[in-house]
Structures are given as C-alpha cells and as structure tokens.
Amino acid sequence: AQTVTQSQPEMSVQEAETVTLSCTYDTSESDYYLFWYKQPPSRQMILVIRQEAYKQQNATENRFSVNFQKAAKSFSLKISDSQLGDAAMYFCAYMPRGSGTYKYIFGTGTRLKVLA
Amino acid sequence: NAGVTQTPKFQVLKTGQSMTLQCAQDMNHNSMYWYRQDPGMGLRLIYYSASEGTTDKGEVPNGYNVSRLNKREFSLRLESAAPSQTSVYFCASSDPWTSGIYNEQFFGPGTRLTVL
Numbered sequence: 027a028q029t030v031t032q033s034q035p036e037m038s039v040q041e042a043e044t045v046t047l048s049c050t051y052d053t054s055e056s057d058y059y060l061f062w063y064k065q066p067p068s069r070q071m072i073l074v075i076r077q078e079a080y081k082q083q084n085a086t087e088n089r090f091s092v093n094f095q096k097a098a099k100s101f102s103l104k105i106s107d108s109q110l111g112d113a114a115m116y117f118c119a120y121m122p123r124g125s126g127t128y129k130y131i132f133g134t135g136t137r138l139k140v141l142a
Numbered sequence: 143n144a145g146v147t148q149t150p151k152f153q154v155l156k157t158g159q160s161m162t163l164q165c166a167q168d169m170n171h172n173s174m175y176w177y178r179q180d181p182g183m184g185l186r187l188i189y190y191s192a193s194e195g196t197t198d199k200g201e202v203p204n205g206y207n208v209s210r211l212n213k214r215e216f217s218l219r220l221e222s223a224a225p226s227q228t229s230v231y232f233c234a235s236s237d238p239w240t241s242g243i244y245n246e247q248f249f250g251p252g253t254r255l256t257v258l
Contacts, residue, residue, distance in 0.1 A: 068251075
C-alpha cells in the first residue's frame with residue numbers, strides 16, 4: 027500500500043531562519059506527483075509547491091524549495107527566511123500519475139511554529 | 143470565480159440525526175472528493191467522484207453516502223450521525239485538463255462538524 031510519512035508532528039523556527047520539514051513515502055510506482063500544502067488557522071488548504079517524479083530538478087517557489095530524492099523516496103520542504111505568516115500545518119501529499127482517479131494520499135502533517 | 147464552496151461552515155448534531163454537507167465548484171472540474179481531517183491523522187479520503195455520474199469509496203467510507211448531483215455539485219450525507227464522525231470535512235476538486243499537468247486538487251474552506 028502507498029503511504030506517506032511525516033515524522034515531525036511539530037517544528038519551531040526563529041523568524042528569518044531556515045527550516046526543513048521532512049516527508050517520506052512508500053510506493054512501487056515510478057511516475058507520480060508530490061505536493062506540499064499549507065493549512066493556516068483559517069483551515070484553508072493552500073498549495074505551496076509541487077514536484078513531478080520524473081523531473082530531477084528540485085522545484086522552487088520563492089522562499090519555498092524541495093529536496094526530492096527519488097531513490098530514497100524522500101520529499102522535504104525547505105522554508106527560507108521564515109516569516110510569521112508561515113506558521114501553519116504543512117501536509118505532504120502523493121498522487122500516482124496515470125491512476126485515472128487522481129487520488130491523493132496525505133501525510134499526518136507537521137505543525138510549524140514561527141518564533142518572533 | 144468562487145472556486146470550491148462548502149455549506150455549512152459549522153454544524154452541531156445529536157447522535158442519530160442526519161445531515162447533508164454541500165459542495166460546489168465553478169471551475170468545470172470533472173473530479174471531486176470528500177475528506178475528513180482528524181488530529182494526528184491528516185486528511186483521509188471518504189468518497190470521490192472521478193466524473194459526473196460516478197462515485198467510489200475512499201479509505202473511510204463507512205457511515206457516509208454521497209451524491210454527484212451534476213458536474214458542479216457533490217454532496218456528503220450522514221444518515222445517522224455518531225460521535226466518531228466529529229471531524230472537519232473538506233471537499234476538493236481537480237481536473238487533468240484544466241488543473242494543468244500536475245492535476246492539483248483545489249479545496250473548499252471546510253465544515254467543522256460536532257456530533258454530541
């Protein structure tokens with residue numbers, strides 16, 4: 027069965043510092059997508075960054091970047107220059123490509139606290 | 143565009159009562175999903191609809207029914223609510239032809255349901 031593991035229930039980072047959230051997944055598929063979603067206290071799920079498995083280049087979106095290690099089945103999120111508005115729950119999600127159903131499998135989330 | 147809308151935002155039920163959670167999207171997406179979010183569990187798929195006229199069970203379908211009323215609307219029904227169904231419920235939609243190659247899911251604001 028495909029699973030997604032986020033081993034850090036909670037992380038803290040000082041404002042302006044860098045933090046890395048970890049995510050590992052288990053799959054026998056070779057082609058898939060990976061996502062990081064942010065959920066602030068408003069509950070709204072916001073897409074942060076996404077990665078295609080067949081692309082070796084790590085995705086970046088402004089202060090957010092990923093370290094995608096396909097062989098290790100690892101997909102960590104790095105947040106640079108952390109801001110107070112980055113405080114939220116972060117969810118890693120996996121979706122096999124070509125499944126026809128486009129279903130996500132989510133990790134259990136990491137709560138990020140940003141300290142002023 | 144409103145994106146994905148859900149009603150109601152909050153609801154309190156007594157054990158045994160029934161209710162329907164409503165979801166609508168205006169992005170012309172084919173696929174729609176219902177998730178529940180519980181502390182420490184991440185988001186788990188209840189039911190999904192890959193296209194209008196089809197529905198399938200997800201990871202935790204017991205105690206729920208769904209209706210894909212048309213392409214825009216996907217409702218979730220609790221026939222006889224139980225305290226174990228206390229959760230936050232999210233609706234999402236996606237489409238490989240309009241969401242882009244990543245087929246990312248777009249989420250509604252969620253419904254907080256409490257069953258006493």
